[in-house]
Amino acid sequence: MAKRTRHEKAGCPVARPLDVIGDCWSMLIVRDAFDGLRRFGEFQKSLGLAKNVLAARLHSLVDYGVLEIVPASDGSAYHEYVLTEKGRALFPVLVALRQWGERFCFKPNERYAQLVDRKRGKPLRRLEVRAQDGHVLEPADTMVIGRPT
Amino acid sequence: MAKRTRHEKAGCPVARPLDVIGDCWSMLIVRDAFDGLRRFGEFQKSLGLAKNVLAARLHSLVDYGVLEIVPASDGSAYHEYVLTEKGRALFPVLVALRQWGERFCFKPNERYAQLVDRKRGKPLRRLEVRAQDGHVLEPADTMVIGRPT
DNA sequence: CCGTATCCATTCCGATACTG
DNA sequence: CAGTATCGGAATGGATACGG
Numbered sequence: 001m002a003k004r005t006r007h008e009k010a011g012c013p014v015a016r017p018l019d020v021i022g023d024c025w026s027m028l029i030v031r032d033a034f035d036g037l038r039r040f041g042e043f044q045k046s047l048g049l050a051k052n053v054l055a056a057r058l059h060s061l062v063d064y065g066v067l068e069i070v071p072a073s074d075g076s077a078y079h080e081y082v083l084t085e086k087g088r089a090l091f092p093v094l095v096a097l098r099q100w101g102e103r104f105c106f107k108p109n110e111r112y113a114q115l116v117d118r119k120r121g122k123p124l125r126r127l128e129v130r131a132q133d134g135h136v137l138e139p140a141d142t143m144v145i146g147r148p149t
Numbered sequence: 150m151a152k153r154t155r156h157e158k159a160g161c162p163v164a165r166p167l168d169v170i171g172d173c174w175s176m177l178i179v180r181d182a183f184d185g186l187r188r189f190g191e192f193q194k195s196l197g198l199a200k201n202v203l204a205a206r207l208h209s210l211v212d213y214g215v216l217e218i219v220p221a222s223d224g225s226a227y228h229e230y231v232l233t234e235k236g237r238a239l240f241p242v243l244v245a246l247r248q249w250g251e252r253f254c255f256k257p258n259e260r261y262a263q264l265v266d267r268k269r270g271k272p273l274r275r276l277e278v279r280a281q282d283g284h285v286l287e288p289a290d291t292m293v294i295g296r297p298t
Numbered sequence: 299c300c301g302t303a304t305c306c307a308t309t310c311c312g313a314t315a316c317t318g
Numbered sequence: 319c320a321g322t323a324t325c326g327g328a329a330t331g332g333a334t335a336c337g338g
Binding site for chain 1: 153154156160161162163164165166167169171172173176177180183184198214235237238239240241242243244245246247248249250251252253254255260261262263264265266267268269270271272273274276277278279280281282283284286287288289290291292293294295296297
Binding site: 152153154188189190193200201203204225226227228 | 319320321322323324330331332
């Protein structure tokens, strides 16, 4: 009893990912991995969290197939953590979260780290939810069907 | 000591939202709110979590401005929880998470609840990250600048 | 430099009882 | 129905010591 609920068996594709990245640190590790961080120490320095916690999260992400362990690129004895295809596919989630944070979690004058188009140095276009024919959809234009019992 | 780290002061717009929706339940409450659930009992029935936990999460979401409390629409003595503009702006986050879950958290034959275009009943287009000029961007085509120290 | 192991405070969460 | 109050177990997470 009193065990933490897992969503692995939920029939909802929103719920299951929360087991994987639904905590304080996992998304930030993924963010750093997108920024090119690979080494244990790099993550720790960037995030400032305890080493045991970092180790646990890294292993969890490896277990879930978001990260994989590869030999060190510089020939050192250690290994590095890089995003798998599954991990790289989190890019839109990260961008969505970031754009929401920019709009609603900062004061007007406050500075924040900005994700830009590398070629032009310009910020990205706002993400839009679209139907197959390309129409932009508002929440009210959508519905959920086929929810498993 | 040993307090849970909050990201309110982080200069990264990915980090701050995690204080708001970076736990198991908040995103699911938001999902249900998008599905039109409004009453305490509806959320509880849908999510199957303890009432005290639900109450805490609802209040937290109200405090963060994601939900607001409005008088009951049916004239009953209680109130209801509805998304604010800030909450509705989480729609792309929810869709991004959902699309990732569909691809990577279900087996090929497994059924899941599907979000569709209400008019046509068809699934949505995959979210794409684009530059201002409309070009689709891969993670490698982007970079982070202006990270506050 | 890269982790693992241990310890402990805090927080989370589920169950249940209770009030209006 | 809509919550609040309380309890206890579990998980989280921080600090630090230690081994490769």
